Amino acid sequence: MVRHSSRIELKQSAYKSNINFIRKKIGEKPILSSVVKANAYGHGIESFVPMAEKCGINHFCVASSFEAEQVLRVCKKESHVVIMGIIYQEDIPWAIENDIGFFVYNYDRLPVALEAAKKVGKPARVHVEVETGANRTGMHEKEFPKALTFLKKNTECIYFEGLCTHFGGAESIANQFKIDMQHKRYKAALKICKEKNILPELRHIACSAAALAMKDTVYDMVRIGVAQYGFWPSPDVYFAHLHETNKKSDTSLKRIFSWKTDVMDIRKVDQGEFIGYGTAFQATQPMTVAVLPLGYSNGYPRALSNRGQVLIKGKKAPIVGLINMNLFMVDITHIPEVKVGDEVVLIGRQNNSVINVSSFTNVTQLLNNEMLSRLPAAIPRTVVR
Numbered sequence: 532m533v534r535h536s537s538r539i540e541l542k543q544s545a546y547k548s549n550i551n552f553i554r555k556k557i558g559e560k561p562i563l564s565s566v567v568k569a570n571a572y573g574h575g576i577e578s579f580v581p582m583a584e585k586c587g588i589n590h591f592c593v594a595s596s597f598e599a600e601q602v603l604r605v606c607k608k609e610s611h612v613v614i615m616g617i618i619y620q621e622d623i624p625w626a627i628e629n630d631i632g633f634f635v636y637n638y639d640r641l642p643v644a645l646e647a648a649k650k651v652g653k654p655a656r657v658h659v660e661v662e663t664g665a666n667r668t669g670m671h672e673k674e675f676p677k678a679l680t681f682l683k684k685n686t687e688c689i690y691f692e693g694l695c696t697h698f699g700g701a702e703s704i705a706n707q708f709k710i711d712m713q714h715k716r717y718k719a720a721l722k723i724c725k726e727k728n729i730l731p732e733l734r735h736i737a738c739s740a741a742a743l744a745m746k747d748t749v750y751d752m753v754r755i756g757v758a759q760y761g762f763w764p765s766p767d768v769y770f771a772h773l774h775e776t777n778k779k780s781d782t783s784l785k786r787i788f789s790w791k792t793d794v795m796d797i798r799k800v801d802q803g804e805f806i807g808y809g810t811a812f813q814a815t816q817p818m819t820v821a822v823l824p825l826g827y828s829n830g831y832p833r834a835l836s837n838r839g840q841v842l843i844k845g846k847k848a849p850i851v852g853l854i855n856m857n858l859f860m861v862d863i864t865h866i867p868e869v870k871v872g873d874e875v876v877l878i879g880r881q882n883n884s885v886i887n888v889s890s891f892t893n894v895t896q897l898l899n900n901e902m903l904s905r906l907p908a909a910i911p912r913t914v915v916r
């Protein structure tokens with residue numbers, strides 16, 4: 532098999548430590564569902580899911596049937612998959628057949644699920660998502676009692692697996708009043724379930740930020756995305772944690788991701804010469820430059836032209852000139868020992884130096900999640916200890 536121009540490594544020991552940390556926060560009982568939408572936030576579903584399973588995870592949430600199928604291809608038979616977002620009507624029988632749970636946010640979905648379940652001969656696993664104030668997806672409170680009546684009438688064919696909602700912005704203290712309101716409305720929905728005597732198996736509302744910072748939002752399951760990948764959801768959540776634990780800093784959450792390539796070529800550039808396209812960079816002195824075999828088409832942000840850095844031999848090498856479609860150049864005048872084929876770290880650690888995702892995103896104004904989730908699926912991902 533020929534090689535790709537870059538590679539991503541996932542560190543299993545770091546993941547295990549993240550899971551231990553989150554587990555301590557939420558307690559032993561709740562299910563820790565790993566949110567692996569967007570190709571596991573760019574980490575790569577195919578490698579990530581089996582690694583998570585090795586660390587004791589057996590529940591996965593995704594955003595679409597397409598992603599559910601990706602998980603199904605690599606997960607263990609006994610693992611659970613829930614679709615939180617789009618599932619087209621024609622895919623519902625497939626989901627039921629494969630024991631995949633799915634969010635229902637419109638009453639009209641229920642009779643469709645019922646018909647499909649009858650045809651397949653297996654119950655549909657339904658998670659009713661209630662509207663609480665994010666006004667994204669979520670069943671309106673007017674439809675909710677009717678939905679419960681329907682569920683109660685059809686328990687043979689529709690399994691009421693979950694009652695859930697999603698917070699719009701739990702990572703920010705400024706949104707606290709809104710989150711409190713959403714939680715209150717969720718509790719009201721739960722109360723209606725009790726009154727109608729039809730209870731969900733799993734109550735779940737917490738994302739990473741809520742699970743880490745708001746203990747009372749942890750019910751039977753939590754849906755953890757960003758934190759399991761080793762990122763604090765926000766400074767607010769991080770500082771709340773420091774305050775709670777009376778610490779000055781905490782490295783419990785560890786990045787599991789690193790992105791690497793190799794030096795493709797090395798060249799000398801005379802003073803006064805321009806490097807790459809246009810006149811973006813002119814050598815003000817004789818320079819040594821390393822050519823790297825990837826560019827913006829491989830997910831490396833063009834906004835880092837003349838600004839970003841990579842690590843070679845444990846030292847920072849600044850980008851010179853524009854990021855091209857599949858090449859860019861870095862200055863290695865100060866690292867004369869570099870050879871063609873040497874490892875280059877684009878994101879991650881090398882010796883005692885580190886390049887964080889945030890050093891990218893500070894420049895590009897991308898969210899960490901956005902930067903990671905956009906990394907092309909074609910980049911190979913491997914798991915390392």
Ligand SMILES: *Cc1c(COP(=O)(O)O)cnc(C)c1O
Nearest residue numbers: 566615697738739754755756757
């Ligand atoms: C993405 C998502 C999550 C996970 O959010 P994080 O902040 O990454 O933990 C949970 N629930 C739903 C519905 C989501 O879309």
